[in-house]
Amino acid sequence: MSNKPLVLSRRRFLQAGAALGSAVLLPGMMDSAWAAGSDAPEQNTVKVGFIPLTDCASVVMASVKGFDKKYGISIVPSKEASWAAVRDKMVSGELDAAHVLYGLVYGLELGIAGKQQAMANLMTLNNNGQAISLSMELAKQGVTDGESLKKKVISQAPGSFTFAHTFPTGTHAMWLYFWLAQAGINPFTDVRTVVVPPPQMVMNMRIGNMQGFCVGEPWNQRAISNGIGFTAATSQSIWPDHPEKILGTRREWVEQNPNTARALVAAILDASRWIDASDDNRRETANVLAGRAYLNTKAEYLTGRMLGQYDNGMGKTWQDNHAMQFFRDGEVTFPWLSDGMWFLTQHRRWGLLDHDPDYLAVAKRINRIDIYQQAAAAVGNVSLPSSPMRTSTLMDGSTWNGGHPAAYAASFAIKREGE
Structure with a gap:
């Protein structure tokens, strides 16, 4: 199906909804979305959790730059210590919404x-x-990539090497597993994997608790700057323009606060577009995020990779064509059904699911394209695709477009049976 952009204005909202198909729209939504006096936010204040990572940028800047006030709400960013804490506070209602791992939300939906x-x-x-970072101790032993890592791993007893990710069903676990498996390393039998909160990654590598980790920025850059590790692979080398963090919440909260949900998305859409508008905006964002209330680190740890300027810590530098992006004319922010389905295929591949779910039905339940459409209309001049599916090519040469998900999940040579 074509992914040709459709520029959405408020007046063209109904036609855009039809282009995406009625299956992804709430019954009656298009009749009342813009009824006079009916679209005021139910909540004036919205508490949004975040982990201190560079990719919380659009949530923070929506508040700092006042985009939230434009839509009648006040976003209160709430700094959290771990993804488990985000999960628990989101489920309990202590947080209205959160900057959260894609696979965490899907894992909660399915009870895994x-x-x-x-x-x-x-x-x-x-x-x-x-990115995936490996320790400088491994580098001293000649390990620089997946192939050399495999030689080192298979020369030792199974489980001799420990690798960390941030949450069992999260994005970092999936990037780490995919990369290891592509190198011929089974992440469940050849090595040991553990869960570590992002801010604790560098410290744990420093004291020798693990030989590698997969995490968001700025912690990979921090490992390089501290002389502790190097970047063995970026996540975009695994899947160029892959989905990463999402704006997650409980379905009940959306049903009770649909106008607030729309206003929240609209504010963050505006912030996302502002960040991507110029390098100067990205530098300003890095400076804000470096502050004590957010990442509490040096701006230099954020700025380079936000601008796509990469140094792997081993002498290689490059301008990355698929560095972190926040808007890209709405292509980044759209909640593609195929993106959510991909994480389900990896949950199945790695035995987190013991059977194939109804992949498309689950994605349609979770990804609220209806709310996103309304927010895009409120913001104006945001492009929508003509299909909620997109086509991607991953590092193993496989093509993913949302078709035949069960067969795709079963197609990998290295996988794990359900527990």
Whole structure:
């Protein structure tokens, strides 16, 4: 199906909804979305959780730059210590919404990331910008990439090497597993994997608790700057323009606060477009995020990779064509159904699911394209695709477009049976 952009204005909202298909729209939504006096936010204040990572940028800047006030709400960013904390506070209602791992929300929906909870993905917050870091101790032993890592791993007893990710069903686990498997390393039998909160990654590598990790920025750059590790792979080298963090919440909250949900997405859409508008805006964003209230680090750890300027810590530098992006004319932020379905295929591949779910039905339940459409109309001049599916090519040469998900999940040579 074509992904040709459709520029959405408020007046063309109905036609755009039809282009995406009635299956992804709420019954009656188009009749009342813009009824006079009916679209005021139900909540004036919206508490949004975030983990101190570069890709929380659009949530923070929506508040700092006042985009939230434009839509009648006040976003209160809430700094959290771990993804488990984000999960628990989101489920309990202590947080209205959160900057959250894509796979965490899908895992909650299916009861494999905690107690089952009906969830919602309101928009994608960013593409790209994560990495797999290996220790300088491995580098001293000649390990520089997946191929050399495999030689080192198979020369030792199974489980001799430890690698960390941030949450069992999250994005970083999936990038790490995919990369290891592509190198011929089974992440469940050849090595040991553990969960570590992002801000604790560098410290744990420093004291020798692990030989590698997959996490978001600025922690990969921090490992390089501290002389502890190097970047073995970026997540965009695994899947160029992959989905990463999303704006997640409970389905119940959306049903109770549909206008607030729309206003929240609209504010973050505006912030996303502003960040991507210029390098100067990205530098300003990096400076804001470096502050004590957010990442509490040096801006230099954020700025380079936000601008696509990469140094792997081993002498290689490059301008990355698929660095972290926040808007790209709405292509980044749209909640593609195929993106959510891909994470389900990897949950199945790695035994987190013991059967094939109804992939498309799950994605349609979670990804609230209806709310996103309304927000895009409120913002104006945001492009929408003609299909909620997109086509991507991953590092193993496989093409993913949302078609035949069960066969795709079963197609990998290295996988794990359900527990």
